[in-house]
Structure formats: structure tokens, C-alpha cells
Amino acid sequence: MNSAYVYLQLYRLFDRITPLPLDCGELCDAACCSGEDSGMFLFPGEAEVFKLIEPEGFRIEYSDLTYDDGGVLRKTPILFCEGSCDRYMRPLSCRIFPLTPVLCEDGKIDIITDPRAKSVCPLAKTLHLSEYDKNFTNAVKKAFVLLAKNKHVNAFLHEYTKYINEFNRFFS
Numbered sequence: 001m002n003s004a005y006v007y008l009q010l011y012r013l014f015d016r017i018t019p020l021p022l023d024c025g026e027l028c029d030a031a032c033c034s035g036e037d038s039g040m041f042l043f044p045g046e047a048e049v050f051k052l053i054e055p056e057g058f059r060i061e062y063s064d065l066t067y068d069d070g071g072v073l074r075k076t077p078i079l080f081c082e083g084s085c086d087r088y089m090r091p092l093s094c095r096i097f098p099l100t101p102v103l104c105e106d107g108k109i110d111i112i113t114d115p116r117a118k119s120v121c122p123l124a125k126t127l128h129l130s131e132y133d134k135n136f137t138n139a140v141k142k143a144f145v146l147l148a149k150n151k152h153v154n155a156f157l158h159e160y161t162k163y164i165n166e167f168n169r170f171f172s
């Protein structure tokens, strides 16, 4: 199946669901969109969406986060924006922010507050996971339980989990 199609379907889970049932951008003047030189990781296959649609104001580069994908060393694409976008064009990283998936030792998906969000996002600084809109946390979990079944995404998530854990050590 075309990976762009899969991501476009997953995006729909977040069209009407946000971390809280209010516009949290009003709490912080959309701090997560206003950082300079900030990019969002694209999950394996997600770059296809942006190659297909080519929305204005986005560019893709490759980050230093590499992972072993069945013996092939891959670099993780990172999407840069200009600080505003059509919300229907947001990548998955923006839709799930300030949460993120990690792989547990038993291979299952866990959803946690993204430690990288704690310096920017008032929700990440103050809320326990149980205080987010349940529909939001459920949608994040559902998206990644599904994605993690794909061997390329799973290979990425192994490395990504180590990367996130490094941030967690710093913030805990």
C-alpha cells in the first residue's frame, strides 16, 4: 500500500482532535510553531505525503538520527516549515505534539509526554498524561500501534526510543 495514503488516513484521526478541547495555541501564542530553525521528524514513508502534495513553505532535509532498517542505514527526514500552515497539512509529529510514541521492552507502544516539548509547551510542563483529552491520547496510541506493525516504522521506533530516552534522562 502507498505510504502517503496510510499517513493521509492517519492524519484524519487528528483533524478534529487536539490535546485539549480548546485552542491551546491561545495559551502560549502557538509556541510550538514559532521556534526558529525547528523541524519535525517525518516517520518512515511520511515524506511521500509531502512529495505528493508539495505544500508551499515546507522543505525536507535529513537529520543526524540514523537507524538500521533491516541492514540498510537510513537517515530520518526532517520537515521544516515557515511557522504557519494549513492545519490539514500538518505532519504527524505536529498532530501528536506534545506526546510521542516509544517502544517498550516487550515491543509494545507506549505514549509519553515528549521530553523535547517540556521547554516549549505549557501542557507538557504541567499536565499528566491522564489530563489530556482522552480522545487525543487514544488517537495517538491507535496511530502508532498501527504504524508499528510496519517493519520500517518499527526499525525507526527502536532508534527513536533511544533518542527520546536520552532527553528523558536530561529532563528527569
Ligand code: SF4
Binding pocket: 019, 024, 025, 026, 027, 028, 029, 030, 031, 032, 033, 097, 098, 120, 121, 122, 123, 124
Ligand atoms: S506549545 Fe503546547 S500549548 Fe502551545 S500550541 Fe503547541 S501544543 Fe498547544
Ligand code: SF4
Binding pocket: 032, 033, 040, 081, 082, 083, 084, 085, 086, 090, 091, 094
Ligand atoms: S507544520 Fe504547521 S503545525 Fe507544524 S510546526 Fe509548522 S506551522 Fe506549526
